[in-house]
Amino acid sequence: MPRIRDIAQVCKSKNAGPFHVTIDVLFEDPALYARVKATGVLNAALFARLYGVAEEDVQFSPYDAASAFKATLPRLVPAGDVGDTDVYGAQQHAPLLEVDIPLNDPAG
């Protein structure tokens, strides 16, 4: 079963303002994007589980026009506040890389 890191062309995170981090996964091939979308694996519940945040706090959008998925989460600590580990939010994407996408398993 391929992982996101095996099939996506972009997987990245960044601040969306000082209080949110936004995580994007992009595919160059719209057909592959459509197949990934059809698996239903990428959704708000997945991000809630991966990052330990409440599902209602995850703003999840598939974005057909760009063959992309976006999820925006509240940061653990506002950017630059005491104990923040990532002021730009640019290194919060890694847990997504390992997510399996059951492309070859219709029962998946």
Place this chain on the structure above:
Amino acid sequence: MNEVRMLSTSGILGYGFSEEALRIGMAAAPHVIGADGGSTDPGPHYLGSGTGFCARLSVKRDLRLMLLAAMAARIPCIVGTAGGAGGEPHLQDTAALVREIAREEGLSFRMALIHAEQDAATLKAAVAAGRTTALAKLPTLDDATIDRAVRVVGMMGPEPIIRALDAGAQVILCGRSSDPAQWAAVAIRAGLPPAPSWYAGKMLECGAEPAVPKEPDCLLVTVRDDHVVCEPPNPIRRCTPLSVSNFALHENASPIRHVEPGGILDTADISIDAVTDRAVRVGGMRWTSSPTYTVKLEGVELNGYRTMTVCGTRDPVLIGQIDSYLAAHRDRVAARAAAIGVRAGGWRLAVRTYGRDGVMADWEPERDAGSPHELGFVLEVVAADQETANTVLAVARTSLLHADFPGRLCKEGNMAFPFSPSDIPLGPHYRFSIFHTMAVDDPCAPFPIEYEAV
């Protein structure tokens, strides 16, 4: 066909661009040249301290080339969010650089400074009138929060920039501005519809970032009635549907609804198509004006003073019990700080453990996977004054270095410190405290414009 061409030199003024890209870009006869000068992205410090996050000489290099190009072509040069955070000191520092370059190069022009700092009285009146709204689940704005703020900026839309262009300014330095506004202003003023004008701004706000290879450089965007075309002047770069799609998601909570002062840019149904192997056309964006014009406010307050240190351990016995060691360390620091008379609750200690969860903290799914051969630590103490922060940090550093633990063999010290002095006072620590919107009747009212013959 009405068409506006706009040349953005770089993602941030001072990040640099190639002179060759600038030359080729100017050969396309753009109607404006510019760059975004800032962002909240580097954190609250810069808005609080009034300083920039780019080196002055880097900014001066970029500005000099841009001003020379603008004067030669007789087109406006616009800098958004001047000086990094767009407050008054940032705007004045950038203006001083422009004057300095003009003197050195023998340039003269009409310059506009558009101020964006908001005074407490204006903000309190907006609060009293019920015209402010919290973003990101912050508390409702109140007078106490306004009084505590060190600096508050409003984020301007295109209207004050259009006004400065109408007044004949050739160099326009904006205080805090919405990233696309400096570009939307030029296209809207030329009679193009808001939707492609704002979208062009979205593409131009970070220079060549919608191109590959993705490095700081120039981007040329052509705006027409129902679409924009992005093309990097530098022949080593290309815009592709993927590179443009990637950038279309940049730093926005939603890929579809982009809330801007005065309206919403809806990109749900855009089409992204290659025009050539280096140029991409984007069409199908929509703009809906909002019934109320809102200005985003950004403010920071002083949270105390900070000191930090960096160290690492290579001891497997310690690494095997690091959680209990750090828990005991926290208690030892509290006891020692109390013993030397530092008020309990008057300081905060944060320890980041690199090699374990230093990057993702509580979001790290693999913090207990395997046993690394070394761990790095960054210790931070924030207290009400610098001396207290220095004192508690020194206590924390000594304790981390010398405390005993079960099975300890490394009896001379538990940590490797790479520097002497080991403790680094970081000065004032600011935190974002205001992230609200303010409804206004006149989009230009919060942003007074000052003109100057340079």
